[in-house]
Amino acid sequence: MKNAINIIKTSLKHAAGKAFGDRLLNFEPSVANASNANFGDFQCNSAMALAKELKLAPRAIAEQLVSNLEPNAAFETPSIAGAGFINIKLKQEFLEAQLNEVMNDRRLGVCSASAPKNVIIDMSSPNIAKEMHVGHLRSTIIGDSIARTFEFLGHKVLKLNHVGDWGTQFGMLIAELKEQFPAALTTAEALDLGDLVDFYKQSKKHFDEDVEFKARAHQEVVRLQSNDPDSKKAWHLLCNQSRRAFDELYRILDIQHLNERGESFYNDMLADTVNELMSKGVAVEDQGAKCVFLDGYLNEEGKPLPLIVQKKDGGFNYAATDIAALRFRVEHDNADEIIYVVGAEQALHLQMMIKAAHKAGWVSENVRTEHVGFGAVLGEDGKKLKTRSGETVRLKDLLDEAVQHAREDLESRLKEKDKVETEEWKSEISQMIGIAAVKYADLSLNRMTNYVFSFKRMLSLQGNTAPFMMYAYVRVRGIGREGAIDLSKLDKNSQIILGHPSEFELAKQILRFEDVLQDVTESFLPNRICEYLFDLSQKFNHFYEFCPVLSAEEPLRTSRLILCELTAQTISIGMSLLGIKVPERM
Numbered sequence: 394m395k396n397a398i399n400i401i402k403t404s405l406k407h408a409a410g411k412a413f414g415d416r417l418l419n420f421e422p423s424v425a426n427a428s429n430a431n432f433g434d435f436q437c438n439s440a441m442a443l444a445k446e447l448k449l450a451p452r453a454i455a456e457q458l459v460s461n462l463e464p465n466a467a468f469e470t471p472s473i474a475g476a477g478f479i480n481i482k483l484k485q486e487f488l489e490a491q492l493n494e495v496m497n498d499r500r501l502g503v504c505s506a507s508a509p510k511n512v513i514i515d516m517s518s519p520n521i522a523k524e525m526h527v528g529h530l531r532s533t534i535i536g537d538s539i540a541r542t543f544e545f546l547g548h549k550v551l552k553l554n555h556v557g558d559w560g561t562q563f564g565m566l567i568a569e570l571k572e573q574f575p576a577a578l579t580t581a582e583a584l585d586l587g588d589l590v591d592f593y594k595q596s597k598k599h600f601d602e603d604v605e606f607k608a609r610a611h612q613e614v615v616r617l618q619s620n621d622p623d624s625k626k627a628w629h630l631l632c633n634q635s636r637r638a639f640d641e642l643y644r645i646l647d648i649q650h651l652n653e654r655g656e657s658f659y660n661d662m663l664a665d666t667v668n669e670l671m672s673k674g675v676a677v678e679d680q681g682a683k684c685v686f687l688d689g690y691l692n693e694e695g696k697p698l699p700l701i702v703q704k705k706d707g708g709f710n711y712a713a714t715d716i717a718a719l720r721f722r723v724e725h726d727n728a729d730e731i732i733y734v735v736g737a738e739q740a741l742h743l744q745m746m747i748k749a750a751h752k753a754g755w756v757s758e759n760v761r762t763e764h765v766g767f768g769a770v771l772g773e774d775g776k777k778l779k780t781r782s783g784e785t786v787r788l789k790d791l792l793d794e795a796v797q798h799a800r801e802d803l804e805s806r807l808k809e810k811d812k813v814e815t816e817e818w819k820s821e822i823s824q825m826i827g828i829a830a831v832k833y834a835d836l837s838l839n840r841m842t843n844y845v846f847s848f849k850r851m852l853s854l855q856g857n858t859a860p861f862m863m864y865a866y867v868r869v870r871g872i873g874r875e876g877a878i879d880l881s882k883l884d885k886n887s888q889i890i891l892g893h894p895s896e897f898e899l900a901k902q903i904l905r906f907e908d909v910l911q912d913v914t915e916s917f918l919p920n921r922i923c924e925y926l927f928d929l930s931q932k933f934n935h936f937y938e939f940c941p942v943l944s945a946e947e948p949l950r951t952s953r954l955i956l957c958e959l960t961a962q963t964i965s966i967g968m969s970l971l972g973i974k975v976p977e978r979m
């Protein structure tokens with residue numbers, strides 16, 4: 394209903410011109426959704442803001458604005474409340490006409506961007522030879538949903554997996570494997586990810602405790618970084634090993650077109666990047682290391698906080714890689730927006746490296762860089778999610794368990810209803826519900842909050858959960874199916890009648906979809922899609938309670954069936970933007 398807001402704003406501007414002439418040249422009315430539906434659909438509070446400038450009482454200004462409005466097709470003559478709030482109600486015919494437009498459009502009337510942007514989403518980004526943890530899971534799920542939303546709105550999206558595949562950890566791992574299991578360095582698939590993680594842990598221990606081992610590990614890093622063929626081969630094998638495990642998770646989570654561009658990709662650019670930072674005076678030498686100091690960034694003792702780009706031993710680090718990557722994304726990928734979906738604990742690192750790249754002149758003002766942070770995943774005890782024995786939870790186990798729980802719920806529902814289903818169907822549906830539940834639980838909360846991981850809650854049929862939304866979809870679709878309505882075959886001008894207030898409310902909610910998606914590309918808060926869908930399903934329930942559908946007389950019957958279908962399609966597309974498929978029955 395972006396349209397509606399625009400129409401209202403333009404009309405108010407005209408009215409202001411007529412009422413106050415030159416005194417209000419650059420007037421931009423502020424129009425927002427009404428906080429209380431009883432007052433109307435939209436509200437304009439501009440009269441208050443103009444009082445000082447016009448030296449008039451707000452109420453008098455509001456009256457002038459309203460009395461100078463031209464008659465129009467979109468909204469009724471507004472009412473004025475309190476000190477000067479202008480309450481605007483849309484005309485029924487206007488909504489009916491808009492619904493007619495949405496009805497025959499596969500994109501539900503959502504426009505495709507007229508100036509598509511190149512959007513890069515830095516997401517998932519686990520580390521080789523380590524388990525992917527719940528933080529990576531959040532980044533993957535949130536990043537994917539943001540990506541899908543941008544894509545749906547017609548933008549070009551490049552999803553990048555900034556995998557940790559370079560640096561000291563490989564020196565340690567190679568040194569360890571040379572001693573313990575050399576075959577892993579020359580033969581494919583000699584290890585699985587679990588073994589690799591164990592070797593990695595051992596190597597870390599050796600590295601911290603044994604000086605000679607530490608020196609050997611360093612030599613291995615140098616060999617790898619100087620492109621020694623044997624080291625490179627071993628590195629490839631190790632990366633592939635991890636990659637296989639990661640890919641399996643991406644398959645389960647239905648993450649598509651995620652391009653791996655790990656830290657190693659930028660290796661050849663690091664020396665230049667640091668040299669240029671030095672020659673531009675952005676980085677300086679400090680106690681042997683090369684560092685960037687930025688205004689306002691202080692450590693706990695109030696001293697300038699360095700962003701280290703090259704360590705004393707000459708090694709380039711995480712920050713150097715991120716700066717080189719940012720530069721590459723701007724210069725080479727022509728990114729208009731670069732979105733980092735990374736845990737909130739890396740906020741300082743990201744802020745500083747982005748500022749450093751700006752300072753070096755590598756990011757122009759019209760490129761938007763944004764850290765989309767998120768909180769931690771907690772266990773039901775309120776502490777960071779761990780297994781019973783205190784280990785990091787393996788994501789594969791977590792997802793398997795979700796599917797297992799979904800299966801149990803499904804079995805018990807079937808039993809209650811005395812229904813028999815095929816094994817194939819049951820396993821497909823429980824897979825769908827289990828994964829959807831994990832995704833939706835993550836996406837339905839404001840990403841900055843720490844969220845408590847609870848299978849019971851995420852699989853509940855009550856409340857704002859995936860199963861609830863899926864069920865809502867199945868029910869609404871069922872009505873449409875029973876009424877045998879095919880929107881694509883209906884006359885484009887089929888009459889839509891919004892007689893009952895609940896029909897009116899449902900229609901408005903359906904038409905709000907585009908606004909919500911636009912909002913997500915600004916706020917990067919996919920939970921707004923969940924809230925919207927939840928609201929939609931409640932408005933639908935309300936409608937269904939008061940408005941019989943299948944037993945209504947024509948033309949009301951068709952009109953109501955259209956509302957059902959549009960609701961179902963909106964849920965289905967909305968869920969798909971969360972990365973969730975909806976079943977036709979469950």
Ligand code: ARG
Pocket residue numbers: 515517518519520555556557715733735
């Ligand atoms: N590999 C990092 C980690 O596991 C995340 C990388 C995030 N992306 C970035 N461009 N720094 O913490």
